Amino acid sequence: MIGMPTAPGRGVLETTLRDHRESGHKLLVPYVTGGMDDEWLVTVEAVAGAGADAIEVGIPFSDPMIDGPVIQEASLRALGRGTTPTGILADLGRLHVGIPVVVMTYYNLIYRAGHQRIAGLMAESGVSGAIIPDLPLEELEPWARAADDAGIATVLLVAPSTPPERIAAICRRSRGFVYGVGRMGVTGEQSSLAGSAREVAERVRAATELPVCIGIGVSTPEQATTVCEVADGVVVGSALVRRLLEGAGPVGAAEFVSSLRVALDGG
Amino acid sequence: MSGPHSGPHSLSESESELIMGDPGPSGRFGEFGGRFVPESLVPACMELEASFRRAWIDPAFRRELDHLLHSYGGRPTPVTECLRLSEELGVRVLLKREDLAHTGSHKINNVVGQALLARRMGKKRLIAETGAGQHGVATATAAALFGMECVVYMGAVDMERQALNVFRMELLGAEVRSVESGSRTLKDAVNEALRDWVASVDTTHYCLGSVMGPHPYPWMVRELQRVVGDESRAQCREILDGKDPDVVVACAGGGSNAAGTFAGFADGTSSVLVGVEAAGGAAMHNGIPGVLHGMRSALMQDESGQILEAESISAGLDYPGIGPEHAHLAAIGRARYETAGDTEVVEAFQRLSKTEGIIPALESAHAVAWVIRVAGTEVLPTGSTVLITLSGRGDKDVAQVRDILRRGETTPR
Numbered sequence: 001m002i003g004m005p006t007a008p009g010r011g012v013l014e015t016t017l018r019d020h021r022e023s024g025h026k027l028l029v030p031y032v033t034g035g036m037d038d039e040w041l042v043t044v045e046a047v048a049g050a051g052a053d054a055i056e057v058g059i060p061f062s063d064p065m066i067d068g069p070v071i072q073e074a075s076l077r078a079l080g081r082g083t084t085p086t087g088i089l090a091d092l093g094r095l096h097v098g099i100p101v102v103v104m105t106y107y108n109l110i111y112r113a114g115h116q117r118i119a120g121l122m123a124e125s126g127v128s129g130a131i132i133p134d135l136p137l138e139e140l141e142p143w144a145r146a147a148d149d150a151g152i153a154t155v156l157l158v159a160p161s162t163p164p165e166r167i168a169a170i171c172r173r174s175r176g177f178v179y180g181v182g183r184m185g186v187t188g189e190q191s192s193l194a195g196s197a198r199e200v201a202e203r204v205r206a207a208t209e210l211p212v213c214i215g216i217g218v219s220t221p222e223q224a225t226t227v228c229e230v231a232d233g234v235v236v237g238s239a240l241v242r243r244l245l246e247g248a249g250p251v252g253a254a255e256f257v258s259s260l261r262v263a264l265d266g267g
Numbered sequence: 268m269s270g271p272h273s274g275p276h277s278l279s280e281s282e283s284e285l286i287m288g289d290p291g292p293s294g295r296f297g298e299f300g301g302r303f304v305p306e307s308l309v310p311a312c313m314e315l316e317a318s319f320r321r322a323w324i325d326p327a328f329r330r331e332l333d334h335l336l337h338s339y340g341g342r343p344t345p346v347t348e349c350l351r352l353s354e355e356l357g358v359r360v361l362l363k364r365e366d367l368a369h370t371g372s373h374k375i376n377n378v379v380g381q382a383l384l385a386r387r388m389g390k391k392r393l394i395a396e397t398g399a400g401q402h403g404v405a406t407a408t409a410a411a412l413f414g415m416e417c418v419v420y421m422g423a424v425d426m427e428r429q430a431l432n433v434f435r436m437e438l439l440g441a442e443v444r445s446v447e448s449g450s451r452t453l454k455d456a457v458n459e460a461l462r463d464w465v466a467s468v469d470t471t472h473y474c475l476g477s478v479m480g481p482h483p484y485p486w487m488v489r490e491l492q493r494v495v496g497d498e499s500r501a502q503c504r505e506i507l508d509g510k511d512p513d514v515v516v517a518c519a520g521g522g523s524n525a526a527g528t529f530a531g532f533a534d535g536t537s538s539v540l541v542g543v544e545a546a547g548g549a550a551m552h553n554g555i556p557g558v559l560h561g562m563r564s565a566l567m568q569d570e571s572g573q574i575l576e577a578e579s580i581s582a583g584l585d586y587p588g589i590g591p592e593h594a595h596l597a598a599i600g601r602a603r604y605e606t607a608g609d610t611e612v613v614e615a616f617q618r619l620s621k622t623e624g625i626i627p628a629l630e631s632a633h634a635v636a637w638v639i640r641v642a643g644t645e646v647l648p649t650g651s652t653v654l655i656t657l658s659g660r661g662d663k664d665v666a667q668v669r670d671i672l673r674r675g676e677t678t679p680r
């Protein structure tokens with residue numbers, strides 16, 4: 001697109017994920033809703049220590065339209081505890097997990113805070129990337145410019161419905177990695193992997209050198225390994241958050257993430 | 268791909284100069300509008316825009332739509348002069364009678380158009396959100412007419428206060444799904460409909476009920492509702508010896524009856540355009556710019572950007588946002604936005620019933636209430652002429668109003 005800035009130097013997120021990929025390792029990116037319970041920071045640390053390559057932290061929004069019931073519930077609990085975007089970022093700033101942290105949130109929270117201000121706060125908190133699912137390519141620029149300037153990698157999504165030319169444009173503008181949406185639908189666990197997950201992985205794989213992670217509808221170690229026959233990695237959200245809502249706690253969360261790690265490592 | 272902000276390439280010059288013209292491929296009305304949806308839905312929105320653009324300039328499509336709106340929908344609806352109310356208020360009050368359209372509100376105009384479009388696109392299933400139930404009833408009606416499957420999302424709170432409309436939708440063959448998330452009203456029903464659409468977009472058309480959501484909905488729904496304004500303008504000229512009304516008023520939830528009405532007057536008249544929101548859902552008064560449901564517009568939100576819950580007696584206006592074109596019309600000063608409170612709305616509901624024999628929808632009663640309040644002041648001086656779009660009839664609301672009056676209060680929750 002005209003006026004798009006050229007790619008800046010690879011940030012921490014891309015460098016880390018590329019390094020891990022080059023060492024023959026599949027990428028595991030667990031998702032936790034920030035502020036969902038009193039222990040969420042301990043959970044983030046535990047999950048990071050259980051073999052994650054990066055971690056995605058959700059900043060809860062009142063109207064999470066791309067999320068299914070599990071993450072809706074976690075968001076509701078987080079908001080009920082008085083969780084705010086700046087509060088989450090401040091908490092993350094005190095955390096040392098040793099892997100890149102990517103925040104996931106909805107655009108209104110970014111827009112309300114101001115692009116530069118929130119990008120700056122993310123950078124100060126040690127966050128290295130952001131996923132904003134309701135901000136498609138056409139609406140991206142004001143945020144993406146601020147994010148690039150602050151060194152925050154804006155990870156873009158490719159869906160099963162995305163046509164080929166658009167995949168190429170999205171991959172060019174994505175930073176850190178490309179998030180392949182595994183199925184047409186909202187976040188949530190699935191008993192079986194949608195056929196679209198592999199197809200999306202193949203299409204994105206063919207369009208970019210960036211690491212390709214598939215999320216939405218990847219729920220089990222078996223599904224993760226199947227997708228990773230094509231993709232570089234997986235994002236696992238609802239399956240983990242459901243366990244946390246059911247009281248698994250940091251220990252249970254780490255156990256589940258370990259089981260994904262073991263499966264991805266061929267164990 | 269073509270740059271989204273590269274300008275309105277497909278617009279004739281005259282269209283782009285209109286106040287309520289074609290927003291072009293970016294879907295922008297000034298700084299408002301746009302298409303803020305997950306990537307999964309972007310191709311569907313683009314396909315819908317392209318289909319609507321083709322249909323809207325296709326004489327065959329327009330003929331079929333006009334024919335259906337006439338032979339099935341009961342158009343044109345009349346403009347009625349309120350003789351007794353005019354005398355009491357000292358201003359000449361005209362009503363555009365959308366209450367007389369099939370299914371009892373303006374919602375049918377939009378829905379017949381979208382159902383025709385869905386059929387053209389080969390979609391066999393319609394989904395919709397509904398607040399008061401009027402848009403759900405209209406969608407269920409169109410689905411029955413075209414033999415389509417229909418699922419309507421409705422907040423649990425609204426299902427309770429509009430129980431009769433739930434039954435009507437079921438009679439018409441639709442499935443009504445109760446939405447239990449968030450404030451369990453219209454905003455949450457939109458979320459749920461969008462969630463359905465992400466998973467079903469191949470087979471399903473999302474029949475959005477107002478001038479909100481991602482591009483092309485705000486523009487498309489306004490164009491489909493334009494018939495209200497175009498008819499009104501011609502009818503007013505007959506009644507007013509070639510003149511336009513001094514003031515044109517409509518209630519605004521998402522803002523579709525207002526946008527359709529304003530579209531007939533925004534260009535080429537100096538009529539003052541007034542949208543009346545519910546005091547408890549007044550996005551234009553209490554909101555600030557934000558992004559929700561695919562659009563940038565005025566939104567009620569807290570300091571972090573979390574969306575606030577609207578609270579109104581009328582389910583159809585219980586929405587924390589408003590269509591983006593309204594935010595733009597306010598920004599450029601072409602329309603102004605006012606509010607009406609629950610108490611005066613219930614009074615207006617009764618007054619129009621008694622003076623004119625017309626029971627208005629509670630939503631429409633907001634516009635009437637504002638006129639009653641300001642008649643004789645400088646906004647609406649004695650002797651001036653006002654057109655009110657009576658967006659719907661009050662049958663759906665009589666049980667609720669009876670309960671309110673029996674309890675002697677106006678806050679039903």
Ligand SMILES: Cc1ncc(COP(=O)(O)O)c(C=O)c1O
Binds near residue numbers: 522
């Ligand atoms: C009779 C009536 N008027 C108005 C509205 C509000 O919608 P809009 O602002 O889109 O016209 C509704 C919505 O349910 C309605 O039923």
